[in-house]
Amino acid sequence: xxxxxxxxxxxxxxxxxxxxxxxxxxxxxxxxxxxxxxxxxxxxxxxxxxxxxxxxxxxxxxxxxxxxxxxxxxxxxxxxxxxxxxxxxxxxxxxxxxxxxxxxxxxxxxxxxxxxxxxxxxxxxxxxxxxxxxxxxxxxxxxxxxxxxxxxxxxxxxxxxxxxxxxxxxxxxxxxxxxxxxxxxxxxxxxxxxxxxxxxxxxxxxxxxxxxxxxxxxxxxxxxxxxxxxxxxxxxxxxxxxxxxxxxxxxxx
Amino acid sequence: xxxxxxxxxxxxxxxxxxxxxxxxxxxxxxxxxxxxxxxxxxxxxxxxxxxxxxxxxxxxxxxxxxxxxxxxxxxxxxxxxxxxxxxxxxxxxxxxxxxxxxxxxxxxxxxxxxxxxxxxxxxxxxxxxxxxxxxxxxxxxxxxxxxxxxxxxxxxxxxxxxxxxxxxxxxxxxxxxxxxxxxxxxxxxxxxxxxxxxxxxxxxxxxxxxxxxxxxxxxxxxxxxxxxxxxxxxxxxxxxxxxxxxxxxxxxx
DNA sequence: TATTACATCTCGTCG
DNA sequence: CGACGAGGTGTAATA
Numbered sequence: 001x002x003x004x005x006x007x008x009x010x011x012x013x014x015x016x017x018x019x020x021x022x023x024x025x026x027x028x029x030x031x032x033x034x035x036x037x038x039x040x041x042x043x044x045x046x047x048x049x050x051x052x053x054x055x056x057x058x059x060x061x062x063x064x065x066x067x068x069x070x071x072x073x074x075x076x077x078x079x080x081x082x083x084x085x086x087x088x089x090x091x092x093x094x095x096x097x098x099x100x101x102x103x104x105x106x107x108x109x110x111x112x113x114x115x116x117x118x119x120x121x122x123x124x125x126x127x128x129x130x131x132x133x134x135x136x137x138x139x140x141x142x143x144x145x146x147x148x149x150x151x152x153x154x155x156x157x158x159x160x161x162x163x164x165x166x167x168x169x170x171x172x173x174x175x176x177x178x179x180x181x182x183x184x185x186x187x188x189x190x191x192x193x194x195x196x197x198x199x200x201x202x203x204x205x206x207x208x209x210x211x212x213x214x215x216x217x218x219x220x221x222x223x224x225x226x227x228x229x230x231x232x233x234x235x236x237x238x239x240x241x242x243x244x245x246x247x248x249x250x251x252x253x
Numbered sequence: 254x255x256x257x258x259x260x261x262x263x264x265x266x267x268x269x270x271x272x273x274x275x276x277x278x279x280x281x282x283x284x285x286x287x288x289x290x291x292x293x294x295x296x297x298x299x300x301x302x303x304x305x306x307x308x309x310x311x312x313x314x315x316x317x318x319x320x321x322x323x324x325x326x327x328x329x330x331x332x333x334x335x336x337x338x339x340x341x342x343x344x345x346x347x348x349x350x351x352x353x354x355x356x357x358x359x360x361x362x363x364x365x366x367x368x369x370x371x372x373x374x375x376x377x378x379x380x381x382x383x384x385x386x387x388x389x390x391x392x393x394x395x396x397x398x399x400x401x402x403x404x405x406x407x408x409x410x411x412x413x414x415x416x417x418x419x420x421x422x423x424x425x426x427x428x429x430x431x432x433x434x435x436x437x438x439x440x441x442x443x444x445x446x447x448x449x450x451x452x453x454x455x456x457x458x459x460x461x462x463x464x465x466x467x468x469x470x471x472x473x474x475x476x477x478x479x480x481x482x483x484x485x486x487x488x489x490x491x492x493x494x495x496x497x498x499x500x501x502x503x504x505x506x
Numbered sequence: 507t508a509t510t511a512c513a514t515c516t517c518g519t520c521g
Numbered sequence: 522c523g524a525c526g527a528g529g530t531g532t533a534a535t536a
Contacts, residue, residue: 031324032310032322032323032324034287034289034310036287036374036376043529045529046385046437046438046491046492046529047383047384047385047386047529048383048384048385048529049381049382049383049384049529050382051379051381052379054377054379055374055375055376055377056376056377057285057287057312057374057376059310059322061322061324061325061326062324062325063324063325063326065325065326065327067322067327069285069312069314069320069376070285070376070377070378070379071284071285071314071315071316071376071377071378072314072315072316072318072335072378073314073316073318073335073378073516073517074318074320074329074332074334074335074515074516074517075516075517075528075530076327077379077381078381078529079327079529080529081327081529081530081531082325082326082327082531101529104529106529116374117372117374119370121289121308121310121369121370122308123289123308123309123310123322123323123324124307124308124309124323124324125323125324125325125326126304126305126307126323126330128302128304128330128331129302129303130300130301130302130514131300131301131302132299132300132301132514133300133512133513133514134511134512134513135512163442163446163478164442164510164511165510165511184299184512184513184514185299185514186523186524188524188525188526189416189417189524189525190525190526193416193446193450197446219523219524219525220523220524221524221525222524225416238299238300239299239300242300296514298514299514300513300514301514302514326531326532327530327531327532328513328515328531328532331514332514333514334514334515334516335516335517354514357514359514383529385529386527386528386529387526387527387528388527413520417525417526418525418526437527437528437529438529439508439509441509441510441511442509442510443510443511472508472509472510473508473509474509474510
């Protein structure tokens with residue numbers, strides 16, 4: 001596989017504000033721009049925030065994303081999402097990076113007191129094939145409903161109702177509706193109420209219906225409500241479910 | 254203000270795998286390590302994913318955070334949250350970065366075919382004072398409940414119930430309870446159901462109670478549910494609310 | 507564009 | 522530590 005040179009644009013050592021601004025404005029279109037320096041940051045929009053002087057890591061992407069990271073936490077301290085417009089310029093002798101998001105209107109302003117490092121890298125994008133999401137769990141259950149209950153026949157997936165979408169709608173041996181709510185991990189009381197809403201709705205429409213909550217686990221309070229509403233919890237291991245699904249798929253090839 | 258040197262550790266140009274590994278293992282504790290190179294990445298845990306060869310931006314933080322960014326989107330393609338353990342080593346002549354999270358057990362493995370850049374920067378952390386959050390809106394409403402309704406008397410804030418916390422609990426002129434649910438921006442049907450739960454709970458306890466949803470806007474379907482449940486919507490501008498609150502605070506000083 | 511619901515959500519807070 | 526809800530959530534799918 002052939003790769004283009006890593007560095008699209010670069011300045012050796014600590015760049016001058018003019019050099020950094022040029023680098024950002026030219027490099028932002030092609031790849032990822034990384035700037036490290038001492039800066040003050042302000043955000044104004046739906047909310048407002050400001051950061052005093054400190055050394056931070058600024059990342060600018062070609063889709064307009066701005067990320068300002070510090071030494072801790074996974075989330076950037078300040079950011080603007082994809083679709084924002086970024087411009088770098090020199091104001092009063094210092095580098096200023098301004099990012100504007102249109103809807104909602106929000107601006108981020110980074111004023112560098114000192115630029116320690118600036119470089120543009122030819123980073124690309126690729127597709128990520130993720131296995132083990134909630135929809136994977138749903139698929140596995142649809143393929144093999146006996147995991148939930150013997151004799152279950154799936155009637156529909158993502159069935160729209162007045163109050164949201166039912167993950168899986170099925171019928172049991174007796175022909176009664178079974179509404180199945182799926183959560184990838186620990187189900188909270190919210191999931192129970194959601195399920196209860198669906199069940200109540202179907203009951204009001206005159207159907208005989210039961211509700212089943214399928215998740216890897218359930219919180220203690222959620223379990224109480226579940227019992228109170230006369231619903232059922234089925235524990236599944238999402239990993240095993242999706243892995244075994246893969247195995248089956250492989251075997252059937 | 255005095256700042257330490259920006260670069261904690263560095264290697265000029267494209268570093269050798271051994272150099273990069275050393276840099277990561279020593280630099281990860283003190284600041285933020287940035288690595289750019291061509292790599293393959295895999296994630297295994299509750300879900301699983303893999304990325305083929307491509308040039309990416311790897312960020313390692315002193316709190317154990319690992320972020321693997323590509324050229325687009327605000328979110329990292331692959332990551333491990335704070336608290337994970339990172340180790341870099343050379344395997345088969347190439348740089349490998351491995352990150353392990355204990356609970357839930359999840360691993361990220363980055364195998365570099367080529368390292369274009371690696372550096373550790375002395376980035377810090379700072380406090381962010383954000384104005385305009387939901388709690389700011391709640392505070393403003395508590396300070397001036399007439400925004401919602403004349404003659405309202407606030408009884409409690411964040412009042413715990415069996416099914417969650419009531420944002421604001423008040424009494425109207427007639428002594429009836431008024432349960433107020435606050436959303437910073439567009440309220441969806443979830444907010445309505447949440448409010449309906451609280452109201453139902455209080456009603457069952459024998460109280461006379463009304464429900465009010467306060468938000469900057471409401472989705473059309475949410476509005477329907479609101480009417481169906483006989484609840485009331487009050488529109489507020491969170492920005493004006495918090496800004497005017499600030500003004501009042503300033504004036505009163 | 508608005509709406510909906512998921513996310514390896516992250517993050518703080520409270521018990 | 523679990524539980525719970527907010528977040529400037531972001532992200533994709535759908536109508």
